[in-house]
Amino acid sequence: YAAYTGYVREARLRESHGPHWWDEFTRRSAYEVEARRAKVAEMKLKEIVHQAQGKLDILDHLMREHRHRQMLIFTAHNRFAYRIARRYLVPVITHQTKAAERKAILDEFRAGTYEVIVTSKVLNEGVDVPEAKVAVVLGGSASAREYVQRLGRVLRKKGNAQATLFEVIARKTVDERIAQRRRPK
Template sequence: EDLVGQQLANYRTQRLRVNLSPDERIQYDADYAIYINFVRERQLPRRHGAGWLMELMRLSTFEPQARRAFLARQRLLRQLASCEGKFTLLDELLREYVTERILIFTEQNTMAYAVAARYLIPAITHETAVAERKNILEHFQTGRYRAVVTSRALNEGIDVPEAKVAIVLGGTSGAREYIQRLGRVLRKVENREAMLFEVIARKTIEEGRAQRRRRKREVD
């Protein structure tokens, strides 16, 4: 509620869960076991607090078991980013909101480019040149592009009031990124309500992270 005011629109958020396919689940569970067993065995969160992931990365540069765990984590993150269930749900949302301008957020550049290629929409990443980014946003504002996909490049510093729908493909971002993404579609335009959909994979680290973020927001 503290995000709504004279300049900000009313909004709704909705968390949508998708299932991994049987093959995706088998691979996810295998990689998760490798990763989490090492983290627990070394008690990384307890010993290093918020910096435990940096410690895992450091260990992975010279310790084979740590590298195996780190690579397993990277694989499962890539799998969660591109699981087929998210594309299926994205298909449905794009059809449902066909008259709206939509921002799609991904966690990784590879997923942003995959979405762009699949739906023939422009992508903005940290690799996008300034002039190209400006051109894409101008066309989005005029309605020539009805959707744009981005991987964190629009988290800060840019307001896109023409967008009234945001779709976040993945639940691993922190509370700060979540609020930044919501803010991209919250600028008040004709008292229209903004919508943010968070699409996460069921029974994965995405679901756990989303639940922890929600509890933190409730406490705050």
């Protein structure tokens, strides 16, 4: 964390590039050794936060509380999605999932055979899953669009059913700042 924040502070990116400081940081990480080191540190930090054990404890509770309701679980990283899939023995869909397998999993979900699917970012857009009544967001980007797309997965109207979205955030971490940036002003 210190490598990341130290670089951003010393390079004065926020002062010199204003709201576009992140783009400049990312650009510099392609050719500056220190910027690259800071970028790697920032990525590791986000991965640790997005995979916090506390998030799994809350997921345990939510899965018990909402059992028998179809649920989509969203993560920021494939590694965490696979970890959850192994822990709960539920299907996982990532960018590595072949189209035929993805279709089969979604068909089984729609049929009610599967009550839970875990995914990283693949189901953010373009997939209609009106059967999903609960979504749990365990990690994501600061993009308001991504958040709205994920919310849209469970808000598809099917009869009079209600849908619920839970966003699990690790307090006093980069997770909290990411969630705040996504919120409307």
